[in-house]
Amino acid sequence: MTEQKYDLHCHSNFSDGALSPTDVVLRAIEHGVTTLALTDHDTVTGLFEAQQVASQHELNLVPGIELSCIWNKKTFHILGLNIDPKNTELLAGTQQLQKIRMERAKKIASKLEKNKIPGAFDAVQEAAGTGMITRPHFANYLINKGHVSTMQEAFDRYLGQGKSAFVNTQWVELEHAIQWIKSAGGVAVLAHPMRYKLTASWMRRFLSAFKEMGGLGIEVITARSNPDEIRRTVHFARQYELYGSVGSDFHTPKNQWVELGRLAPLPTNIKPVWELFNH
Known part of the structure; x- marks a missing residue:
């Protein structure tokens, strides 16, 4: 039986990735990924092409999206995994x-x-x-x-923030983003939790709100996670009974540090988010 390798966060040129959905899927296969989620920013348009290619190969494609949202004037990215990309509420969003x-x-x-x-x-x-x-x-x-x-x-x-061409953007509220994901039958997962540079108390406040609104998962492993970040994220996942996700956040082959499927394993004391997907 083939060893399962998950990568549940990556981008194509339908948002800010360099490769077409076809090339992302083929590259994932090349790197031994067996289950891939394409999670373009705020759009599902690339999923149809990706699904077509995945179905011609032995790759399980999880339809996904990465939504930009605001909570307490701070910007967060929420992954919607295993969504129905034709859901009308999500598409309106x-x-x-x-x-x-x-x-x-x-x-x-x-x-x-x-x-x-x-x-x-x-x-x-x-x-x-x-x-x-x-x-x-x-x-x-x-x-x-x-x-x-x-x-x-x-x-x-x-x-960048504070620079001459930076624009402060009022994204949608966290609650709405989670609602769209739930409406599309998906699982809401906090992307790259350590990138927001929140203090532990702010992270606890956020995760309490996230959980209350229907958030179910947290990205425990990313391509850039160091052991200390993984340890801290595992702690939050366990404290808030969140499912753990793994995702490279791959954008381009030019970045040698971030590659599809090149991820540390999910710690065994964390429930994997893919247990929530109904195939």
Whole structure:
């Protein structure tokens, strides 16, 4: 029997990933992944192509999404795993997020123009195609135009919080995001919990609210997790009786540190989130 390898968080070029859904699925297979969730930001559009390819190979594709939301004026990313991508409530929600992203893109482009960097909006819109416009699209534009040499520099100089082209965005409320996921029959999972840099007391407040609203899981293992972060996340998972998830958050083959399927195993004292999926 083939050893099961899960990766429940990755992106295609329908949001801020570099590869098409087809290439993400084929790369996952190449790296021994047996169950993959494609979780593009605020859109399900890439799932149909991914499912088609997965069904031609022995890969179990879990339909997913990563929703941007706000709780107590802080931004969080919530994964919806094992969703029905045709659910009307979820689709209405993604349209709302599409509008928010479009408004943000226009504001970022306008700020870049004030920095004497014109033409960004048309370029990122073309690059995003039918997918969501994200900040990495702007970063790529800045690289292509020679204003910066790396993605990190683009964020450090222009796009990161407090920088000249940063736009504070009012995403949807956490409660709504979880409701859309539940409505689509999915499992709500907190993505990369250690990236929010919350104190332990803030994390406890958040997880209490998350659980109360119907959140069920927490990403215990990511491609960047160090042993201390895993230990802390395991503690929160056990304290709040949350199911554990594993996900690389893969975006591009250019990032050698983040690869599909290259993940530490989920600790055995944590209930795996895939137990909640009804295949």
